[in-house]
Amino acid sequence: MLFYKKITAIAASIFYIFVNCAFYNSIFHEYTNDKLFQMTTCFGIIEVFFWITLFFSIFQLEDKSVKKIDKTREEREKEAQRDMRDLVICFFIFMASLICVDISRVILTSSPYINDIASTVGSYTVFIGGTRILFIFSAIIFIFITASRRNALLIVISAINIIVSVMIWLDFDANITAIMRIIIAILAIIYYLKNDIIKFDKRNRISNRKN
Template structure:
């Protein structure tokens, strides 16, 4: 039950991600007030963070195929296998945290720079601000590159496509081209995410819980 609720919620957030990116796309071609741009970029930032939290959370449910292959190797002990699985999860947590922190920073910079011409001028003149915004964008590229390796290790086509597009988006943001093109690319990312969620399967753990519940219900009857 939880799996389907989570899947449904993830799809809804992905649809909202399309909507907020569409709004951001339109803002490039319209002379909106700074206040409206602030609201558009803030909404985009919030939904984008939630979108990626859900997507990264779903990755934890996927198995690392390279580790799975090594599991079949009889020369490797169970202890080593368990250590590899734990290490993989720890690495994934670290990568996810770095990615989300840099994503938050990128979104904060987007809100500030897009909605305030004054702050845009300040950032371009004050070296400390320039270092912060530039540094977080570089880290965002780095974390996006790491994510593609994670996607490859999970052997999921949609995750690989999402991560590849996200690398392109992160590079364009670093080049200060966070415009209609990046908005369109993020819309494509969200479409791939919806397909990914639709075709995602219930994890073994959730399947076992569901199975146990059915057994208990059968016993009660």
């Protein structure tokens, strides 16, 4: 099972690198609107899948920010439940805002007409700007989640993602953000190769049996 999890996660990261390379190249080429629509749609789908796999791997990691010395089993279980609740909330907020950002990217990139409307009509501007702010908020929450796992690679990934989210909000989603996302994908591959989810599960079961 671990083998298939890692292969799926690494494959998602590799595809994420490819679509970001394509997004990077699209900035320097004049593609048709239909071509841009296909590229940005594919980019959005793979980006969502990439972050889902990354979040699912984080679900398997233990919160190391809480000291478990001199605590009863019930207290540890309550803390674990609160941690899981916070992680689930972060996951849904992050994914919802990411999907909205991806949809707005598809629309704004592939349709100059809608791009003009979005820049003039207040409701469109509020929606696009609001989802981007929500994405920044979720990225900030995400860095606290990764910091609680005490994993350097995840912390770096989340820090870069905050920069990306801010640049998207500033409407600078271009070659620089593509490069940053490629770096995130490379770090994610290293993270998947270095971490063994099954080993963590075994340790967790052993500790539970002792308690």
